[in-house]
Amino acid sequence: MKPAKILVVDDQPINIKLLQRKLEREGYAVQTAYNGLECLEAVKTGAPDLILLDVMMPEMDGIEACQRLKENEDTKAIPIIFITAKSSKEGKLEGLSAGGVDYITKPIDLDETLARVKTQLRLQEIFRANMDLQMRLADSRKTAAIGAITQGIAHNLNNLLGVVVGYLDLLKNGFDSPDMVQRSVTLMDQAISRMVNIIRQLSTIATNERVALVPLNLQDLLEASITRFKEEYGVDTVVTISNDLPEDFCVDTNAEVIESIIGKLLINAWEAYPKNEPNENREVWLETELLDVNDSQRLLIKVNDDGTGIPANIRDTVFEPFITSKTSVGRGLGLTMARHAIRNLRGDLDLQERPGGGTCAVLSYPIIQTISGQLAGQSIG
Incomplete structure (x- = not known):
């Protein structure tokens, strides 16, 4: 587990040295600064989990530095413990009013400081x-x-489809213009297939079937997912895999569910390019990463593309049903289905914009809490 990072800001080197030694012995990563300006610069390089901030310093004092940090959306949530020589009530209130969460009076009691640091870090974790x-x-x-609504939609549409299919059978056997009838029937068949697919996917969101989890080799699972994607969507393109985990790395999961999820993410990535973009220019690649989270580990599977990115008008609702940048009917369920399915396996799915353009879909999956043969919720079309 990555140690918490604490920024110690004091114009007295001896105070910094004492605090740094005490905190590092407790396993914390310590960064130092000697005035308010250096504090602001240090935070820019990487936000700490907590700041120990002296009040009285040259160039910029701790109160002003705290106020500037609280004005910034990216840094206002960082807890700040003031270190002050002022023991008066007014002095303490000044620091708390500026945005501090606690205060320590000089001369510094190292054990008390450590206890206050631990308390604030626990509060941050709870928050x-x-x-x-x-x-x-x-x-x-x-x-x-959504489940309550879609179950009603699925029931009614299924009844109507039964009627339509019956009339289709009659059409195929009659009338004097076989070509026209056949063409009409073909188009109706295609429309009905799309409707059936929508119903099937909506019904899946409203249910939680349970599936068995078994140990699967990660590399084999990724390759099988790519093969299924190409066959299912009729896409002939190159998808590269960047997997630095051991060759025998396995994860307890369900192949059907994961392959279907990755397939939906791959087709989204492939379709993220302009329609006239040649296949050879549609770069799509998978990456893997093992992430330590508290006392467990999570496997990250990232599906990357260099496409047009997530349109601003759907960025906040992209996981909702029927939200899509495509214009064809019946689209916009892939991400909804994928996130629903992976969350039923205690994982998660998120979309991130890549710095150079394009999108990164991050599939996060727990690899320790599951055991072979256990059952977990599942829903995927």
């Missing part, structure tokens, strides 16, 4: 977990609402 929980609860409520 992040709570924010993540709120986001998941919001998604769960949305998914539940």
